[in-house]
Amino acid sequence: MTHTPLRIIKEQMCEVGRRIWQRGFCAGNEGNHSVRLGPDRFLCTPTGMSKGFLTPDDLVVVDGNGAGVFFSAKGRKPTSEIKVHLAIYEKRPDVQAVVHSHPPHATAFAITGVPLPGGIHPESELFLGEVPTAPYATPSTQAVAENVASVIGPQTNTVLMANHGAVCFSHELEDAYHKLEILDNYCRILLLARPLGPAQTLTPEQTQALQQLKQQFQP
Numbered sequence: 066m067t068h069t070p071l072r073i074i075k076e077q078m079c080e081v082g083r084r085i086w087q088r089g090f091c092a093g094n095e096g097n098h099s100v101r102l103g104p105d106r107f108l109c110t111p112t113g114m115s116k117g118f119l120t121p122d123d124l125v126v127v128d129g130n131g132a133g134v135f136f137s138a139k140g141r142k143p144t145s146e147i148k149v150h151l152a153i154y155e156k157r158p159d160v161q162a163v164v165h166s167h168p169p170h171a172t173a174f175a176i177t178g179v180p181l182p183g184g185i186h187p188e189s190e191l192f193l194g195e196v197p198t199a200p201y202a203t204p205s206t207q208a209v210a211e212n213v214a215s216v217i218g219p220q221t222n223t224v225l226m227a228n229h230g231a232v233c234f235s236h237e238l239e240d241a242y243h244k245l246e247i248l249d250n251y252c253r254i255l256l257l258a259r260p261l262g263p264a265q266t267l268t269p270e271q272t273q274a275l276q277q278l279k280q281q282f283q284p
């Protein structure tokens with residue numbers, strides 16, 4: 066649960082939406098993000114709107130069923146993917162924010178079914194860790210939520226969604242968004258490196274040193 070005033074949280078939600086749009090992580094009305102406000106209350110982006118032009122009054126408060134009984138000041142309805150967010154919040158009580166998008170480089174891995182390799186880049190090791198891929202299901206269905214939840218472990222913070230996109234989650238919205246940036250940047254680097262030759266894997270000693278460093282970054 067957050068103690069930040071709702072007005073500030075709404076502004077942060079709009080700012081993250083702008084960054085997602087500016088980075089080209091979503092096209093049209095794609096993508097959605099949310100914050101846990103408290104027991105059985107979540108703030109989420111509305112359906113049918115570009116993430117680049119949200120105002121605080123566009124954001125929607127929903128309950129744990131995603132019923133959207135609390136519409137936004139502008140009468141917007143919640144994102145159709147709210148089920149994914151709620152499944153993550155339910156599975157991981159420590160999660161306070163969820164960001165879902167279709168960042169192109171990460172989605173390239175998601176549509177080819179190529180697992181994200183580990184032990185290559187420090188940023189990915191430190192801030193993402195192991196990134197599982199959830200099986201495909203038709204967007205907006207409960208099956209998407211169930212498939213994403215099924216691959217989430219206690220340390221997971223990023224999931225690739227097969228033939229769809231990616232979802233990142235964290236103890237705060239800014240950090241969840243940063244994971245999305247780090248994910249797409251890592252995938253971009255891997256794709257850029259591919260014509261040059263195979264990526265060099267870190268040694269067990271180098272990986273162990275990163276794991277020790279990672280302890281210092283735990284919230």
Ligand SMILES: [Zn+2]
Pocket residue numbers: 095096146165166167204229230
């Ligand atoms: Zn999506």
